[in-house]
Structure formats: structure tokens, C-alpha cells
Amino acid sequence: MRPELWIPGPTQVRDELLGVMAAPMMGHRSAEMRALIHGLDPHLEAVFGVSGPSHRVAVHSCTATGLMEMALRAAGPRVLCLVHGAFSERFATIAEALGKEVERIESPLGASPDLAAARQRLKEHRFDAVTVCLSETSTGVAVSPAEVAAALSERGAASLLVDAVTYLGAAAIDASEHGLDFVFAGTQKALALPPGLGLYAVSEAMLERAAASTERGFFLDLLRITEAHADARPPMTPTISLHRALLRQFEDVAAGAVEAGLTDEAPSALSGLDGWQRRYRRHARMRDLTGAFLAERGLAPLGGGVASPSVTCAALGSLNVTALLGAMGARGFELAPGYGSLRESTIRIGHMGDHSVEGLRRLLVALGDELDLV
Ligand SMILES: Cc1ncc(COP(=O)(O)O)c(C=O)c1O
Known part of the structure; x- marks a missing residue:
């Protein structure tokens, strides 16, 4: 038996979704595929908080890193990057690889991203793009x-x-209300699917500005991919199985069918909340339980x-991370070491996706037992 995946993605995928992915292939130019792609849109709008004509939603058959590059290719040369960990640094690294003028x-x-410093810098200098990471997976x-x-509301163009x-x-996003120009994710985190499909919302304003970019390329051309999605005719063979599983997951989450079995809260506490709100609430609960567990042990995030809402990075001081993760694996829970320079001194718990509150409690009991042994 493989241990349960509690790393910060990819995360555990429900058997029903694996079953959906095992269905026979279909032609990607078929009416069925086009209906499938169009069927994603209302759900993408709900999860990205897109309402009205200011934004569009789309998917692209690549991982999130591809979408980072796609957005940067569509933007002009001057890029301001808020960096507070390895994944926010990735934006800066890609921008440099594309030959942009990058300021970090x-x-x-x-620590949190330094929004005050970015706000100040945006007043002093003209940039074409500013990058920020909502959940820095390397630090939680x-x-x-x-x-x-x-x-960052005053950022010019x-x-x-x-x-x-x-x-x-894992938490609510409101791209339209907050004027986020390009916001994106992949499938293997809080949506609890295998990796391989990128999801995004993009503002019409950014699409307009993208028309001036000569570096959009082909596979990562924001305009080409966004138009092709709207027409349900992706310019390459898409990840059909993942599209199917994503639609099924969206439908199940929206209908409340997934959340019902995953929380420990009384149905009365959840009345009036839709499926997504329940999902966000469960993620907040898992985050809080993990934080409280660490605090009780005198360990700090x-x-x-x-x-x-989805990743906790715990500083373990002088504890042996490799030994602890090995012992947790033997108990059936796969956790992750820290990322990069934090590898030896922290562990990361990915409390995301379709994990239940009950499952997290079991994990924390096991972790507590192991910490008692050292
Ligand atoms: C915050 C963040 N950004 C970007 C990425 C890159 O995503 P992918 O590996 O799917 O390309 C990850 C992956 O873990 C991430 O956690």
C-alpha cells in the first residue's frame, strides 16, 4: 500500500476521479469534447470569482509553470517580482530567462510578501507586470x-x-472584484486531481495589452490559447482525461457531494453555504487544526x-527531518521535507484537496506519537 499523500501536491485523488480518467479516449475535435470544454466555464468562473465581461477563463494542457511563462511572455519588458520563497522566486527566474528587466x-x-514596498516602487517607476504568490508553497x-x-491598485498599466x-x-478568489489581471493554478493541489492541466482567469485589459507583445510564441501564446478555449478548439491535443476528471470534480464540489463526507462539522453549521464555500471552510479548519497542533507542541509554523489554507511548513529546530518523515511513511502518511534551503529544518503538510478533517486528525495523532518518541 502506498502511504496517503499529505505533501503539498500532488495530493490524494479520489478513486471516482481515477475511474473517470480511465474512460476510453475520444477525438478532441468531437462534439463531446467541445461540450466538455464549454461545460468547464461556469465552474471556472465560480472558482476564480469571474463575473461580468471584465475577465475570461480558460484551461491549457500544461502545468502552472507553463502559465507563469505564458503570462510573462504576454507582458512587456519591465517586471516587478514580490519574492518571499521558492515559488514566488520562480516568476522572477522565468522572467529573467525570457530576457526581461526584473526587479525583485x-x-x-x-514572511509575507512586502506589499508596502511594492506599492511604493510602483509609484516611482513604470512596470509592465507585477508578480505575487498568494500561497507560497515553500513556506506555507x-x-x-x-x-x-x-x-497594488495604483499600478498604471x-x-x-x-x-x-x-x-x-482552498480559499475564495474574486478576480473580477479585485481586478487581478492574470490568476492561475494547476489541477494537482486543492482541486485534488492529477497534475497536467493549467487553469486561469485573465482580464480583458491584459489581453488587450498582450496584443502588443511579440514574444508570445505559439504553445504559450495567451491570446491564441484564450481564443481557442472560448471556441473549444485547443490548438494542440489536450489532456482529455484530465478535462473529464476536472469537470466531474467541479460538478461534485458545486453540488456539495464531495464536502458532505469530509468535514466534522454539523450540517446545521453549514446550512446556506454552497459547495465551494464548504470546501473553503474545511480548508480553513484543517489549517487551524494543524496550527493548533503545532502550537500545543511548542512548534511554530x-x-x-x-x-x-492548504500548506503548513513547521520549523522543527534540531529534530531529524529525514527520520521523522520515514517514521510517518511507515505509519501510512507521506509528508514533505522543507523546500530548498529549508529542507533540513522544516517539514510541510499539505492539508488540501479532498482530505477529510478526520484524516487530518489521524495524521496529527500519528505525528504527535512520533514527536513523543524523539
Ligand atoms: C505556489 C506554486 N507555484 C507554482 C508551482 C508550479 O506548479 P507546477 O509544478 O504544476 O508547474 C507550484 C508547484 O508546486 C507552486 O506550489
């Missing part, structure tokens, strides 16, 4: 879309590019930032 605003690992630190939008990879599906 760096915060220490575990989150920032809300509302906070980002409020701090700079497009606001927002990494929601471990945020989407890394840094002082706001905790991510």
Missing part, C-alpha cells in the same frame, strides 16, 4: 487577493500576475506570516 522585492523566508505563508489588490497554485479551491 524580497522578504525573508516565512499566504496573502489574500483582497490585500494584494488593495495594496502593469498587469497583476497572481500565482494561486496552492490557493485556488515557519515565520510570522498568515498561514496558507
Whole structure:
């Protein structure tokens, strides 16, 4: 038996969805495929908070890193990057690889992105894009879309590019209300599907500005892919199985069918909430339970930032991370070591996707037992 995956993605995938993915192939130019692609749109609008004509939604058969590059290719040369961990750094690295003029605003690992400094810099200098990560998977630190939008509202013609990879599906996003120009995620995190399909919402304003870019390429051309999605005719063979599983997951979450078995809250506490709101509430509950467990043990989540709804990074001091993860694996729970320079000193728990509150409690009991042994 493989241990249950509690790493910060990919995460555990329900058997029903694996079953959907095993269905026979169909032609990607078929009416069935086109209906499938169109069927995703209302759900994408719900999960990205797109209402009205200011934004469009789409999917692309690549992982989130591809979407980072797609957004940067569509933007002009001057890029301001808020960096507070390995994944927010990735935006800057890709921008440099594309030959952009990159300026970083760096915060220490575990801290929140420095929005005040970015706000100031945006007043002083013209940028074409500003990048920010809502949930920094390497440190477990989150920032809300509302906070980002409020701090960076005066940015001239700079497009606001927002990494929601471990945020989407775990907490609410309102791309239209907050004027996020490009916000994106992949399938393997809080949506609890295998990796391989990128999802995004993009503003009409950014699409207009993208028309001036000569670096959009082909496979990662924001305009080509967005238009092709609207027409349900992707310009390459799409990941058909993942599209099917995504639609099924969207339908099940929206109908409340997934959440019913995953929380420990009384149905009365949840009345009036739709399926997505229930999902966000369960993620907040899992985050809080994990934080409380660490606090009880005198262990702290890394840094002082706001905790991510889907990933906790725990600073373990001098404890042996490899031994602890090995022991947890033997108990049936796969956790992740820290990322990059944090590898030896932290562990990460991905409490995301279709994991239940009950399952998390079992994990924390096992983790507590192991910590008692050291
Ligand atoms: C915050 C964040 N951004 C970007 C990525 C890159 O996503 P992918 O590996 O799907 O390309 C990840 C992956 O873990 C991530 O956590």
C-alpha cells in the first residue's frame, strides 16, 4: 500500500476521479469534447470569482509553470517580482530567462510578501507586470487577493500576475472584484486531481495589452490559447482525461457531494453555504487544526506570516527531518521535507484537496506519537 499523500501536491485523488480518467479516449475535435470544454466555464468562473465581461477563463494542457511563462511572455519588458520563497522566486527566474528587466522585492523566508514596498516602487517607476504568490508553497505563508489588490491598485498599466497554485479551491478568489489581471493554478493541489492541466482567469485589459507583445510564441501564446478555449478548439491535443476528471470534480464540489463526507462539522453549521464555500471552510479548519497542533507542541509554523489554507511548513529546530518523515511513511502518511534551503529544518503538510478533517486528525495523532518518541 502506498502511504496517503499529505505533501503539498500532488495530493490524494479520489478513486471516482481515477475511474473517470480511465474512460476510453475520444477525438478532441468531437462534439463531446467541445461540450466538455464549454461545460468547464461556469465552474471556472465560480472558482476564480469571474463575473461580468471584465475577465475570461480558460484551461491549457500544461502545468502552472507553463502559465507563469505564458503570462510573462504576454507582458512587456519591465517586471516587478514580490519574492518571499521558492515559488514566488520562480516568476522572477522565468522572467529573467525570457530576457526581461526584473526587479525583485524580497522578504525573508516565512514572511509575507512586502506589499508596502511594492506599492511604493510602483509609484516611482513604470512596470509592465507585477508578480505575487498568494500561497507560497515553500513556506506555507499566504496573502489574500483582497490585500494584494488593495495594496497594488495604483499600478498604471502593469498587469497583476497572481500565482494561486496552492490557493485556488482552498480559499475564495474574486478576480473580477479585485481586478487581478492574470490568476492561475494547476489541477494537482486543492482541486485534488492529477497534475497536467493549467487553469486561469485573465482580464480583458491584459489581453488587450498582450496584443502588443511579440514574444508570445505559439504553445504559450495567451491570446491564441484564450481564443481557442472560448471556441473549444485547443490548438494542440489536450489532456482529455484530465478535462473529464476536472469537470466531474467541479460538478461534485458545486453540488456539495464531495464536502458532505469530509468535514466534522454539523450540517446545521453549514446550512446556506454552497459547495465551494464548504470546501473553503474545511480548508480553513484543517489549517487551524494543524496550527493548533503545532502550537500545543511548542512548534511554530515557519515565520510570522498568515498561514496558507492548504500548506503548513513547521520549523522543527534540531529534530531529524529525514527520520521523522520515514517514521510517518511507515505509519501510512507521506509528508514533505522543507523546500530548498529549508529542507533540513522544516517539514510541510499539505492539508488540501479532498482530505477529510478526520484524516487530518489521524495524521496529527500519528505525528504527535512520533514527536513523543524523539
Ligand atoms: C505556489 C506554486 N507555484 C507554482 C508551482 C508550479 O506548479 P507546477 O509544478 O504544476 O508547474 C507550484 C508547484 O508546486 C507552486 O506550489
